[in-house]
Amino acid sequence: MAFLKEPPFTHGKTGKTAVLLVNLGTPDAPTTKAVRRYLKQFLSDPRVVEIPRAIWWLILHCLILPFRSSKSAHKYASIWSNEGSPLKVHTGKQATLLRGYLGQRGHRLQVAYAMRYGSPAIGEVLEQLKAEGCERLLVLPAYPQYSATTTASIYDAVFAHYAQVRNVPELRFIKHYHDHEAYIQALKDSVLAYWAMHGAPDKLIMSFHGVPKRTLLLGDPYHCECHKTARLLAQQLGLGPEQYQLTFQSRFGKAEWLQPYTAPTLQALAKQGVKRVDVMCPGFTSDCLETLEEIAIEGKQDFLQAGGKEFHFIPCLNQAPGWISAMAEIVEEQLIGWPTHLTEAEREELKQQVEMSKKQALSLGASQ
Numbered sequence: 001m002a003f004l005k006e007p008p009f010t011h012g013k014t015g016k017t018a019v020l021l022v023n024l025g026t027p028d029a030p031t032t033k034a035v036r037r038y039l040k041q042f043l044s045d046p047r048v049v050e051i052p053r054a055i056w057w058l059i060l061h062c063l064i065l066p067f068r069s070s071k072s073a074h075k076y077a078s079i080w081s082n083e084g085s086p087l088k089v090h091t092g093k094q095a096t097l098l099r100g101y102l103g104q105r106g107h108r109l110q111v112a113y114a115m116r117y118g119s120p121a122i123g124e125v126l127e128q129l130k131a132e133g134c135e136r137l138l139v140l141p142a143y144p145q146y147s148a149t150t151t152a153s154i155y156d157a158v159f160a161h162y163a164q165v166r167n168v169p170e171l172r173f174i175k176h177y178h179d180h181e182a183y184i185q186a187l188k189d190s191v192l193a194y195w196a197m198h199g200a201p202d203k204l205i206m207s208f209h210g211v212p213k214r215t216l217l218l219g220d221p222y223h224c225e226c227h228k229t230a231r232l233l234a235q236q237l238g239l240g241p242e243q244y245q246l247t248f249q250s251r252f253g254k255a256e257w258l259q260p261y262t263a264p265t266l267q268a269l270a271k272q273g274v275k276r277v278d279v280m281c282p283g284f285t286s287d288c289l290e291t292l293e294e295i296a297i298e299g300k301q302d303f304l305q306a307g308g309k310e311f312h313f314i315p316c317l318n319q320a321p322g323w324i325s326a327m328a329e330i331v332e333e334q335l336i337g338w339p340t341h342l343t344e345a346e347r348e349e350l351k352q353q354v355e356m357s358k359k360q361a362l363s364l365g366a367s368q
């Protein structure tokens, strides 16, 4: 086994603690070439597609990559922002804001972000953190609901990286937070803020990313966790069973996935005479292709073309202050026993910096 070249060891108390926010990943550009590279890495992960490797290799290379890459690239082009892929832009901003929140709560922490597929790659970020003296690492997946296809795949990538490292940091993983009070509260606040501006719908659709039904039968808790999130959120919003519905989107391939599917549900509701639906995606903490294109563009078409009158997409949590503070709370609960608190000297230094900037602001005001 070859080990990576490692920086000199920094001992005990001088070691830093880091939080690593990990999201799924996204192509580097909305081009066929970049999407193909991303899909190849993503769909080669045996956690994502569980078909025997040799058969899957043929299907992936002969059918999926040649046809899907350009189709998906067009979809990515329709949601790409000036700053880049929405998923990456939001995740990067969340990490920066989270660091600020945790600092305000008195924690001395590095906060970095990485992508399971594409860049910044988990291995590269872990090397960077090690070079900066990180001796304790808390991994925070961007997925509130645990699934082997997503969360466990992040664990795999972290372990695979540390399999090449001699001096491995202390490690903790957040498995899920699908029923965490602060997460549910952040969702509730985002829905109520939206309804305060746009009024309430006839029906609220909570659309989660799907997974093959087989994974539920084999013991993956994802389905149950989605249902628990939906039930808790509906309770908080005071919605009765007829006022909301849970659905699963983004089906891939021919096998049965978790039901009910989002698109046919939207069409059926329109045909039943439901005039307005609002769709939210509580399982996605950042807007991305699956929310901005599949729901906000395609889902809207499905509903309106089937006779629906009004379709609203409620944005994901993204940089909502309630979500950043919820993440800080979720992280904080896992830091117990780790020396992350600012020392007296650091607190004093922070206080002096604040005083200094106040004075500077005052003298600036006086000179104007």
Ligand SMILES: C=CC1=C(C)c2cc3[nH]c(cc4nc(cc5[nH]c(cc1n2)c(C)c5CCC(=O)O)C(CCC(=O)O)=C4C)c(C)c3C=C
Pocket (backbone or CB within 6 Å): 024, 025, 026, 027, 043, 048, 049, 068, 072, 085, 087, 143, 147, 149, 150, 209, 210, 211, 212, 222, 250, 252, 283, 284, 287, 288, 289, 290
């Ligand atoms: C092939 C099977 C797939 C499984 C299983 C799957 C599970 C899963 N995915 C997410 C979150 C996201 N998926 C996204 C895109 C995406 N997902 C799949 C396939 C599976 N996902 C594909 C092929 C793609 C790429 C786009 C396409 O070609 O259709 C994204 C968006 C990424 C972006 O760049 O914006 C997210 C986020 C979850 C949460 C999940 C299981 C619970």
Ligand SMILES: [Fe+2]
Pocket (backbone or CB within 6 Å): 209, 250
């Ligand atoms: Fe997906």
Ligand SMILES: [Fe+2]
Pocket (backbone or CB within 6 Å): 250, 289, 290, 294
């Ligand atoms: Fe999709």
